[in-house]
Amino acid sequence: MSGHSHWAQIKHKKGAADVKRGIVFSRILKNVSIAARYNPDPAANPTLRAAIEKAKEANIPKENIERALGRGDRSKTALEPLLIEAYGPGGAALIVEALTDNKNRTMMEIRRLLQEHGARIAEPGSARWAFSEQGGWFAVKVPQSVSSEEHERLEELTGALEAHAETERIITNGGRAQ
Numbered sequence: 001m002s003g004h005s006h007w008a009q010i011k012h013k014k015g016a017a018d019v020k021r022g023i024v025f026s027r028i029l030k031n032v033s034i035a036a037r038y039n040p041d042p043a044a045n046p047t048l049r050a051a052i053e054k055a056k057e058a059n060i061p062k063e064n065i066e067r068a069l070g071r072g073d074r075s076k077t078a079l080e081p082l083l084i085e086a087y088g089p090g091g092a093a094l095i096v097e098a099l100t101d102n103k104n105r106t107m108m109e110i111r112r113l114l115q116e117h118g119a120r121i122a123e124p125g126s127a128r129w130a131f132s133e134q135g136g137w138f139a140v141k142v143p144q145s146v147s148s149e150e151h152e153r154l155e156e157l158t159g160a161l162e163a164h165a166e167t168e169r170i171i172t173n174g175g176r177a178q
Contacts, residue, residue: 028055029068037071084110085127088119090150093127 032055035048042049053066082103084096094114102105111121 023056025060025064028058029064032065032068033072036069040069040073083108085122085124086114086119087122087127088114088159089117089153093122093130094119095127095131 020058028051030050032051035045035051039048042052042168043162052065055068080100080103082098082100083098084098084107086094088094095111098106114121
């Protein structure tokens with residue numbers, strides 16, 4: 001007689017209950033992580049305090065709550081510097097400096113933005129030679145072959161005007177700067 005195994009019925013009921021409880025746990029713990037991003041101290045963050053109380057009401061283990069708090073606490077995440085070299089429209093060299101907690105995500109986002117504006121990522125060391133550090137800012141060097149309109153567009157795209165960067169035209173002779 002099929003379907004009469006008592007253990008099989010219990011197993012299926014427990015499995016379904018576990019799935020439902022897992023969905024509730026995930027939702028509540030996500031709220032805890034998000035609330036912890038703004039301020040990881042429950043005494044100073046009423047949203048976090050309410051999320052932790054809701055997690056305790058749902059019988060979520062203390063270790064899971066602490067792990068969710070750790071995921072949301074930005075002070076525990078290591079920020080890494082990222083330096084990307086690129087060439088913009090008309091061959092203008094660009095250097096993008098970023099501070100990120102996830103290099104792959106930041107790299108893909110910068111690549112997408114550059115491609116959207118007609119630029120491309122270059123090999124490491126291929127564009128840095130054209131820059132000199134000046135008080136924390138880099139000078140942007142634009143090839144002589146770029147027209148005035150393209151030069152102004154490059155400044156707009158790279159944000160050089162807002163960053164008060166120094167731009168300079170270089171004259172090339174057989175691919176070498178003079």
